[in-house]
Amino acid sequence: MRRALLLLPLLLFACAPKKAEAPKEAPEPLAFQVKTVPPTRGALEAEVRASATVQAEKESFVAAGASGRVLRTLNPGSRVEAGQGVVFLDPAPFQEALSAARLALAQAEANLERTENQLRANRAALLAQLEAAKAQLEAARRRFEEGQALLQAGALAPLDLKALEAQYRQAQSAYENAKEALDRLERGEDLKLLRLQVESARLQVRQAERNLRETVIRAPFAGEVVEVYVREGEFVGAGSRAFRLATTDRLLAKVYLPPEEAARLGPETPFTLRQNGRTAGATLLRKTDLPGQNRLVEVVLKPEGALLPGPAEAVYRKVLAEGLLLPAGAVRAEGGEAVVYAVEGGQARRKRVSLLAQEGDRAAVAGLSGEERVIFPVPEGLKDGDPVEVVP
Numbered sequence: 001m002r003r004a005l006l007l008l009p010l011l012l013f014a015c016a017p018k019k020a021e022a023p024k025e026a027p028e029p030l031a032f033q034v035k036t037v038p039p040t041r042g043a044l045e046a047e048v049r050a051s052a053t054v055q056a057e058k059e060s061f062v063a064a065g066a067s068g069r070v071l072r073t074l075n076p077g078s079r080v081e082a083g084q085g086v087v088f089l090d091p092a093p094f095q096e097a098l099s100a101a102r103l104a105l106a107q108a109e110a111n112l113e114r115t116e117n118q119l120r121a122n123r124a125a126l127l128a129q130l131e132a133a134k135a136q137l138e139a140a141r142r143r144f145e146e147g148q149a150l151l152q153a154g155a156l157a158p159l160d161l162k163a164l165e166a167q168y169r170q171a172q173s174a175y176e177n178a179k180e181a182l183d184r185l186e187r188g189e190d191l192k193l194l195r196l197q198v199e200s201a202r203l204q205v206r207q208a209e210r211n212l213r214e215t216v217i218r219a220p221f222a223g224e225v226v227e228v229y230v231r232e233g234e235f236v237g238a239g240s241r242a243f244r245l246a247t248t249d250r251l252l253a254k255v256y257l258p259p260e261e262a263a264r265l266g267p268e269t270p271f272t273l274r275q276n277g278r279t280a281g282a283t284l285l286r287k288t289d290l291p292g293q294n295r296l297v298e299v300v301l302k303p304e305g306a307l308l309p310g311p312a313e314a315v316y317r318k319v320l321a322e323g324l325l326l327p328a329g330a331v332r333a334e335g336g337e338a339v340v341y342a343v344e345g346g347q348a349r350r351k352r353v354s355l356l357a358q359e360g361d362r363a364a365v366a367g368l369s370g371e372e373r374v375i376f377p378v379p380e381g382l383k384d385g386d387p388v389e390v391v392p
Helices: 002-015 092-153 158-187 189-213 259-263
Strands: 032-034 040-056 059-063 068-073 085-089 216-218 223-228 241-246 251-257 271-275 278-287 297-303 310-327 332-334 337-344 347-359 362-366 388-390
Touching: 040 271, 040 347, 040 362, 085 223, 085 241, 092 158, 092 189, 251 259, 251 310, 259 297, 271 297, 310 347
Parallel strands: 032 388
Antiparallel strands: 040 251, 040 310, 059 241, 068 085, 085 216, 223 241, 251 297, 271 278, 271 310, 278 297, 310 362, 332 337, 337 347, 347 362
């Protein structure tokens, strides 16, 4: 019994309620350690690349003016002056043709001169014949008129009058023939024909002389012989290509761009031309006002370095937008809006911006004052109002 009484206080102490402990304060959230960048006002540019064709400012495919066999040519790469020979044909056949044409001209001139001399001599004879025919006509006319009077007087038979009339008609015909012969001589129909033959012979001489000159196919302007299309011993026909000449020291580069792209270009736009490891600057020389059949505008550039005719790449920069420039990673899409986070009073503040353009790792935005310090890179899970600590 006594033992039970001793255990009772111990049980009561164990079952007594404990005092309530005071609640602990919630720990402050940890601040995000962030870095910031200042927005910079400027233009966001993009590099544009387009295919270009470098070609000579002046280029010509020179054709042969006459047909013949090639004796010799200059080598490709030769520098020539205007009028200098590049391809040389065998002149022997052309020299023979010229000699034959000159001989034909001499013969035609001799025939003309002989006929002129003959006609001058014949003119005196034809005048005499005409005078004689005229006198005979007058005599025959008088006899015929006298016969008519005698017939009326009964002193001449009708048959005799018929004979007198026939003589008169015959004299009249002889006079007309003599007059026609003299008129034909005066008209000089034979001389005209011979003069035409002389002119034709002279034309043949001029053609033969021109063909002889065409045996040397010459450069129409000073430049470089880029290609020669014929070889020694070959036969070249008139009108076929003989060589290609170009002003390789004065090159142009042509680029074809959409009209809206070409409209942005001006004389101040810097260009770079790249070709087989070579790089040269270029300036805008001209551009067409309207697109061609391919709906593109031809832009002509003037290279400022050593390039070769052929394909190349034209590189230039165009302005996409002007505004505040930030790293592209500083701009985030949240709720269908473009936002950035700026540091204000030790907290991250969400700010809505307008994304004007983005190129690579750069973005142009609007909607900031430009004085903010924008968080970049943006930590994962950062929200508006979160405490932040800016670290260097």
